[in-house]
Amino acid sequence: MSIYEEELEGREFDWFASDSEGNIALFATAGEGTIPNLVIKNYADHDAVAVQLESPNWGSSEVWSDFAKLGFFVFDWDLHGGPYKRAQNPTSNMNKQLRNTIMALGSIPSLPVKFAEIDEIASGMLGSHK
Template structure:
């Protein structure tokens, strides 16, 4: 539940209206769609298939981009997720199918066009 992750870094995935996939990093305060909490095991399983390096550094964003994902990081000062990386290549077809067939939240935005994403959910308090 949302209250269980307050103050903790928590990453979640979403698909945009065009089928692009993004990782959202909460920085301990960003809002998370309730749908994510209903499918945590699926989020964890999908995350295991994404080759990521550079944990704990800004290089992690490049890692997600190289895996074919957009990446957004929460900025509390503006109450929005800000794009910090965009794909440098396409998602592998197997991973793309898994992500798109999953129950990930679908957002009515286009990640290539959105530098900032504000969710219609209340921030974690």
């Protein structure tokens, strides 16, 4: 286990990925979800963006609606083995500044799927694991 993986082990961590259409999703690990190696190595960058997201319902089941209002597809890890399940579709367009901030991270995996057409994302689709 790498030092990066040790930092993430057992804690909620939100990371970002894009799809084949350029949409951005937020993935919530629930403390055990699979994370691509590219993201693991740059987890502090993803954390820095995630903690700044406006989320008045943090800690409740309504948090996914907060992220959807910001323009994210939201995938949440299904405890005890996954996969990531789509919890929410965007309910508005992502503002350009947020999109640019996320895409500028340089550690955003591009997944060969369309988030709007897929309900689950298994570990194997991410090309690496936690």
